[in-house]
Amino acid sequence: MRDAINRFSDALDTTPVRAWSLIVSIYGDCVMPRGGELWLGTLTELLAALDVEPGSTRTAMSRLARDGFLERHRVGRTSHYRLSGEALALSRRAERLIYRTTAPTPPPGxxxxxxxxxxxxxxxxxxxxxxxxxxxxxxxxxxxxxxxxxxxxxxxxxxTGDDAALATALYPLADIAARYHGFITATAQITPYAEDADPLQALALRIMLVHGFRRIVLRDPHLSRDARPADWPADAAYRAFATLYRRLEPLSDSWLDDNAQNAAGPLPKPDDARRFCDPTPATVDM
The missing domain is CATH 3.30.70 (Alpha-Beta Plaits)
Structure with a gap:
């Protein structure tokens, strides 16, 4: 399964995997819906399943705290980190972009x-x-x-104007489309492994899924339908993401339920009712 996770990371073009970037994905996906705080020991164990060394984890956490993304407090000899106010706002915006079944579609203009x-x-x-x-x-x-x-x-x-022409001039649309196509292929290749995963492996796959998709989605300008190229692959990628995420979610959540800790003890159950409830009309958040 470790080889499968590594191949998934390679296929998603997330290599080299940077610890701080993975941590951002973990906090947005796993920690924010469960109160926003996590014990460093839990995070270290989780990142070890993704081949991140404990020293790299500590260095990355120090950087994120120094940059104002995380806030640290100690309880006895243990360190706990939560999202800062600014980071929480950014993560909420990203959440509304990522956890959807179709791509955001703003009005023209x-x-x-x-x-x-x-x-x-x-x-x-x-x-x-x-x-x-x-x-x-x-x-x-x-x-x-x-x-x-x-x-x-x-x-x-x-x-207002020629939306398609302006979009082509402003954004690397061919590159973004290629990344979406690569994501669709990668999710199809990894899906069979989801059936045999244990809870920690399912969570590792889920984190890589979110991490890879987040990197694409936050590059996508999320154009109106008039501005998109023909055969724009975003909707298909969103469907692939939602399908695999939902398959991994119950087993991966069981690991968090049984193992993840904050300063008060086990993490609370997730408050993720907003996810995969696409607003109508859909609007974009960056």
Whole structure:
């Protein structure tokens, strides 16, 4: 089964696996619905099933705490980590993007921002908010009613036009489509192994599934139907994700029920009723 998990990771193009990135996926998928806090010992055991050494886990946790993603507190000699307020908000947005049965489909139209002066705004912050550079100092993203607001020091505009042409100019759509196709193939290849997995193996497969899908979904600009290329594979990838996730969920949850701890003891049962309940009309969150 370890070889199968490694092949799954390779097929999902998640190698090299970075411990801090896996931890982000674990907190978003497993910890956030169960109170948001996890004992470091539980996390270390879980990451060991994914070939992450304890030293790498500790280093990654220190980095995430230093960067403000996690907050640490000690109970006696044990360390416990929970999502910071900002990280929780980001994880909630990602959750609404990931745990769906169909791809988000915003209405046609674009939001544009102009930086004042050109280049003054933080490009990484704009990218995290879903914007791509159209020309120097001008950024655009697909319209979305509940998308995060743009950074300060910008003029915000709305625009309409040739959605498909603008999308092609702004985003590497062929690369994103190829990643979706690769994900569909990888999930088909790993599905037979899910039948023979024990609880920890099922959880390891589930984490790699979420981790691989998250990396694609957060690159996808989630275009309106008018802006998408023909035969856009996102809906098929979302169906593949939802099907395999649901197959792995009962067994993998049993490992968390029996083994995962926070400062108060066993983790509570998951509060994940929002997952796979696609809103109508669907809107995009970055």
């Amino acid at each position: 674009w939001e544009m921002v102009v930086t004042l002066p050109p280049g003054a705004a933080d490009r990484k912050q704009l990218a995290r908010a879903g914007y791509a550079a159209l020309v120097p100092g001008v950024y655009a993203r697909p319209h979305a009613d509940d998308a995060p607001p743009p950074p300060d020091a910008v003029i915000r505009l709305t625009a």
